[in-house]
Amino acid sequence: MCGIVGYLGEKNTKEILLDGLKELEYRGYDSAGIAVLQNKTFSNYKAVGKLINLEEKTKDFTTKDFAVGIGHTRWATHGKPTELNAHPHVGENSYVVHNGIIENYVELKRSLEADGVKFLSQTDTEVIVHQFEKNLKIEKTAFEAFSKTISELEGAYAILLVTKSEDATIFFAKHGSPMLVGINQENEKYFASSDTPLIGHAKEVNYFEDGDYGFVSNDEIAIFSKDAKKQKPVFQAISTNRLSAQKDGYRFFMEKEIYEQSDVIADTLLGRLSEDAIHFDELDPAFFDGINEIKLCACGTSYHSALTASYMFERYAKIRCSVEIASEFRYREPLMCKDTLFVVISQSGETADTLETLKMAKKAGLKTLVVCNVDNSSMVRLADACILTRAGIEKGVASTKAFATQVTVFWMLSLYIAKLRDTMTSKKLAHQIFLLRGVPGSVKVTDTMHERIKRLSKRYLHGHGFFFIGRDVFFPLALEGALKLKEISYLHAEGYPSGEMKHGPIALADPELFTIALLPQHLLYEKSKSNVEELSARDSTICAISAIEFDKADDFIQINQCEDYMLEFFQMMVVVQLLSLEISVRLGNDVDMPRNLAKSVTVE
Numbered sequence: 046m047c048g049i050v051g052y053l054g055e056k057n058t059k060e061i062l063l064d065g066l067k068e069l070e071y072r073g074y075d076s077a078g079i080a081v082l083q084n085k086t087f088s089n090y091k092a093v094g095k096l097i098n099l100e101e102k103t104k105d106f107t108t109k110d111f112a113v114g115i116g117h118t119r120w121a122t123h124g125k126p127t128e129l130n131a132h133p134h135v136g137e138n139s140y141v142v143h144n145g146i147i148e149n150y151v152e153l154k155r156s157l158e159a160d161g162v163k164f165l166s167q168t169d170t171e172v173i174v175h176q177f178e179k180n181l182k183i184e185k186t187a188f189e190a191f192s193k194t195i196s197e198l199e200g201a202y203a204i205l206l207v208t209k210s211e212d213a214t215i216f217f218a219k220h221g222s223p224m225l226v227g228i229n230q231e232n233e234k235y236f237a238s239s240d241t242p243l244i245g246h247a248k249e250v251n252y253f254e255d256g257d258y259g260f261v262s263n264d265e266i267a268i269f270s271k272d273a274k275k276q277k278p279v280f281q282a283i284s285t286n287r288l289s290a291q292k293d294g295y296r297f298f299m300e301k302e303i304y305e306q307s308d309v310i311a312d313t314l315l316g317r318l319s320e321d322a323i324h325f326d327e328l329d330p331a332f333f334d335g336i337n338e339i340k341l342c343a344c345g346t347s348y349h350s351a352l353t354a355s356y357m358f359e360r361y362a363k364i365r366c367s368v369e370i371a372s373e374f375r376y377r378e379p380l381m382c383k384d385t386l387f388v389v390i391s392q393s394g395e396t397a398d399t400l401e402t403l404k405m406a407k408k409a410g411l412k413t414l415v416v417c418n419v420d421n422s423s424m425v426r427l428a429d430a431c432i433l434t435r436a437g438i439e440k441g442v443a444s445t446k447a448f449a450t451q452v453t454v455f456w457m458l459s460l461y462i463a464k465l466r467d468t469m470t471s472k473k474l475a476h477q478i479f480l481l482r483g484v485p486g487s488v489k490v491t492d493t494m495h496e497r498i499k500r501l502s503k504r505y506l507h508g509h510g511f512f513f514i515g516r517d518v519f520f521p522l523a524l525e526g527a528l529k530l531k532e533i534s535y536l537h538a539e540g541y542p543s544g545e546m547k548h549g550p551i552a553l554a555d556p557e558l559f560t561i562a563l564l565p566q567h568l569l570y571e572k573s574k575s576n577v578e579e580l581s582a583r584d585s586t587i588c589a590i591s592a593i594e595f596d597k598a599d600d601f602i603q604i605n606q607c608e609d610y611m612l613e614f615f616q617m618m619v620v621v622q623l624l625s626l627e628i629s630v631r632l633g634n635d636v637d638m639p640r641n642l643a644k645s646v647t648v649e
């Protein structure tokens with residue numbers, strides 16, 4: 046996830062910017078850069094990879110006395126992690142850093158290119174600085190040019206801009222991406238996209254509201270609201286606890302990551318959807334020539350996303366698909382055919398068992414693809430092709446947002462292959478793409494939903510076990526719900542296909558057996574409902590999750606009405622994640638670092 050810092054003052058600007066970026070490292074990034082304006086001269090440095098590379102590049106660059114500076118850590122979403130794509134982005138006389146997405150950048154870029162502007166990067170961000178400089182030629186002041194530029198942007202952003210035409214000022218704007226400014230008695234001004242870089246420097250901070258924009262100079266902090274009304278800054282003391290600041294006010298990283306899902310799914314979709322097609326710039330369509338089957342292989346949560354994918358590949362792309370647990374696949378002397386595409390899925394890209402299966406498939410001459418969250422990881426380097434999920438760094442040991450982005454990628458990939466194989470009408474494909482656009486909205490956590498789950502959780506702290514049940518893609522989701530609960534509550538939980546319960550497990554049913562029933566309105570509702578009724582008749586305690594009221598349940602968590610089962614899938618995913626989290630909290634467990642587990646399993 047990208048990070049922003051900014052500084053205006055008389056101390057060592059370079060060090061302050063680099064230290065600030067270090068405090069944002071925990072968010073994950075793949076390139077970084079700074080731009081410092083001093084005595085009407087800009088110095089700009091960028092480096093791919095870790096901050097140590099940027100430190101190395103700037104080792105002979107020194108700053109003292111008054112300067113303004115901006116810095117950025119970039120997690121590649123639009124364009125590869127290269128120096129040219131790293132921020133700050135340059136115009137003729139200005140630099141900009143930006144978090145978020147400029148949705149109308151293509152139109153802006155076209156019109157700027159028509160005016161003769163040459164773009165250096167593939168990013169959406171670069172349009173901001175060129176648009177600003179275009180406006181600077183028309184408007185009377187730099188501030189007026191900046192305000193006009195902001196009014197022309199659509200999307201989400203936190204922006205800092207510095208320009209030679211006002212060389213003791215930092216311009217800022219915030220809409221949908223966090224940003225704050227901090228002050229102290231020495232009249233320094235610090236900007237950042239989260240609290241941590243400001244701890245120890247600023248005494249008080251003002252958190253910008255959506256729509257705020259303005260400028261900061263030695264004498265002034267000028268904030269305007271989106272209707273151009275001047276606002277007074279509202280300063281408050283800054284937290285002094287770094288770890289809690291990293292959690293952005295959430296109690297746990299896992300909770301923060303559940304709440305982040307809407308944003309990271311939006312990032313994962315970015316640039317990959319048009320009206321009637323899915324685009325994966327990283328894939329050559331010819332890669333799928335001669336492929337008649339897909340085999341997916343992974344561990345744990347990633348295995349559950351693979352299982353979910355298998356339903357979509359067969360349903361939408363009409364291609365044979367099988368799913369393997371990596372630790373099993375490795376040793377069972379599997380038969381591998383050259384017309385099979387071998388797909389590994391991994392958040393970390395380092396899981397030993399999954400990595401080994403990738404090596405096996407390569408050795409057998411299969412085409413290989415990895416769906417992964419970490420660029421340059423072992424699997425990414427080894428596979429023939431790669432699709433990166435854009436979940437940002439995941440800190441909670443229990444995976445949440447990585448799973449959400451994996452399923453999003455697989456939904457897109459199944460449609461991409463459906464188009465290649467001509468297995469879906471263009472009308473249906475367009476509708477599927479329309480539905481995909483609804484995913485970020487469907488995973489937004491509301492206070493009402495979270496409060497309800499918090500309250501219900503106290504009834505599920507005992508008993509002799511949990512069964513999460515569902516059909517079709519809701520079966521892998523049931524497996525995932527059960528895995529989340531096991532990992533952080535240490536209670537026994539199983540995921541089961543709803544229709545299988547009567548073939549054995551129903552013998553366990555009594556009031557102390559908790560059934561979490563996934564009841565989607567748009568997929569096999571009546572069939573799933575009968576299965577739950579069978580358990581209810583045998584007195585299992587039932588918590589139903591559905592958009593449709595269900596009176597045979599002891600507890601009911603209502604999701605929103607929507608028009609497709611996959612949107613129900615994403616809503617229910619959030620519910621099972623939050624339920625596990627709240628049960629774990631009530632049991633007093635360490636949510637982010639559950640016992641016996643590690644984030645990356647590099648042993649077999």
Ligand code: F6R
Nearest residue numbers: 345346347391392393396443444
């Ligand atoms: C569960 C979890 C694990 C991982 C598994 C594979 O919450 O995080 O089950 O999914 O260890 O890890 P990756 O995806 O990194 O290969």
